[in-house]
Each structure stands twice: as C-alpha cells, then as structure tokens.
Amino acid sequence: xxxxxxxxxxxxxxxxxxxxxxxxxxxxxxxxxxxxxxxxxxxxxxxxxxxxxxxxxxxxxxxxxxxxxxxxxxxxxxxxxxxxxxxxxxxxxxxxxxxxxxxxxxxxxxxxxxxxxxxxxxxxxxxxxxxxxxxxxxxxxxxxxxxxxxxxxxxxxxxxxxxxxxxxxxxxxxxxxxxxxxxxxxxxxxxxxxxxxxxxx
Numbered sequence: 001x002x003x004x005x006x007x008x009x010x011x012x013x014x015x016x017x018x019x020x021x022x023x024x025x026x027x028x029x030x031x032x033x034x035x036x037x038x039x040x041x042x043x044x045x046x047x048x049x050x051x052x053x054x055x056x057x058x059x060x061x062x063x064x065x066x067x068x069x070x071x072x073x074x075x076x077x078x079x080x081x082x083x084x085x086x087x088x089x090x091x092x093x094x095x096x097x098x099x100x101x102x103x104x105x106x107x108x109x110x111x112x113x114x115x116x117x118x119x120x121x122x123x124x125x126x127x128x129x130x131x132x133x134x135x136x137x138x139x140x141x142x143x144x145x146x147x148x149x150x151x152x153x154x155x156x157x158x159x160x161x162x163x164x165x166x167x168x169x170x171x172x173x174x175x176x177x178x179x180x181x182x183x184x185x186x187x188x189x190x191x192x193x194x195x196x197x198x199x200x201x
Contacts, residue, residue, distance in 0.1 A: 032079070038065070039065055046062050046065070050101060050105055051108050055166050056166070059164040063160060066160065069097075098152075109121060121172055128155060131151070135186060138186065
C-alpha cells in the first residue's frame with residue numbers, strides 16, 4: 001500500500017472549499033469536459049505570456065485556471081457524469097497543458113539566446129511527461145503508483161510560485177532534476193512491487 005502523498009492530502013483538504021463552485025456549475029449544467037477544456041485554454045494563454053517573458057501575468061492566469069483541474073473531476077462526480085472518456089480527456093489535457101508551458105519557456109530562452117535555458121526546458125518537459133507515463137503504465141498493469149517527490153500538483157505549485165517571483169530558471173533547474181528523480185522512484189516502486197507480487201500470479 002502507498003502512503004498518502006502530500007498532493008493527496010491537499011486534495012482532500014481543498015475539496016470542501018471548491019464544492020460551492022462545483023454546485024453552481026452543476027446547477028448551470030456545465031459539462032465537466034467543458035471545464036477541462038477551459039483549464040487547458042488557461043494554460044495555453046499562460047504559455048503565450050511565458051514565451052514573451054511576462055511571467056507575473058502568466059502566474060496570475062494560472063492561479064485562476066489551475067484549480068479547474070480539480071473542479072472538473074469534482075463536477076463529474078457531483079453531476080454523475082463520470083465517463084471513461086472524461087477521465088482520459090482530463091489526463092490528456094493535463095499533459096498538453098504542461099507541454100505548452102515548457103514550449104513557452106523554450107521559445108523565451110531561444111529568443112534570449114540561452115542554451116542552458118533551452119536544455120532545461122527540454123529536460124523539464126520530458127521529465128514531467130515521464131512522471132505521468134510511469135504512473136499510467138503501472139496502472140495499466142494493475143499497480144497503484146502515486147509515489148514520488150514531484151507529482152503534478154507540486155510541479156504546478158512550483159511553476160506558479162516561480163512565475164510570480166520571476167525565478168523561472170531556478171524552477172526549470174529544479175523540475176529538470178526532480179521530475180526524472182520522481183520517474184526513477186516510480187520505476188523502483190514498480191520493480192519492488194513486481195518482485196513481491198508477480199504480475200502473472
């Protein structure tokens with residue numbers, strides 16, 4: 001059994017705070033998939049401002065739109081519209097949301113002529129994708145895999161803080177290192193679990 005991670009604790013704590021918004025959206029008959037799409041649109045808009053070096057504005061936009069990532073799932077459960085496609089769309093748009101942010105950083109550092117910034121943007125993007133992939137692949141094998149230091153919640157929290165504080169380079173350095181470390185943690189977790197409980201047993 002996995003220990004309850006920090007992001008899971010935050011999720012449990014913040015859900016009651018989001019419920020008033022969820023109830024209003026349910027009353028207005030807003031579909032959860034529309035909220036998912038709106039969340040991605042927020043990340044896409046933020047990436048535009050990241051690309052142009054307007055980090056503070058990008059951070060403010062993400063403060064507004066990032067909570068929608070939690071609201072869409074709550075809305076689906078509250079309005080009884082949970083579907084396999086909705087869950088699939090949510091996860092897919094989450095990945096695209098992070099990709100466009102890192103592409104924004106890449107564009108910014110290309111314009112600035114910073115090779116190290118470009119490399120860190122690439123490493124941050126690939127690391128974030130590998131964190132998500134290792135969990136998805138493990139769950140495809142029937143194994144729970146929520147372990148790891150830098151889950152999506154921590155990544156987005158660090159991203160917003162770095163944008164507000166204008167420390168994007170530090171953010172990319174941390175994410176480049178810690179996402180790949182998290183992916184390795186999940187690989188090790190699956191390895192240990194598979195040795196104790198063989199998949200073909």
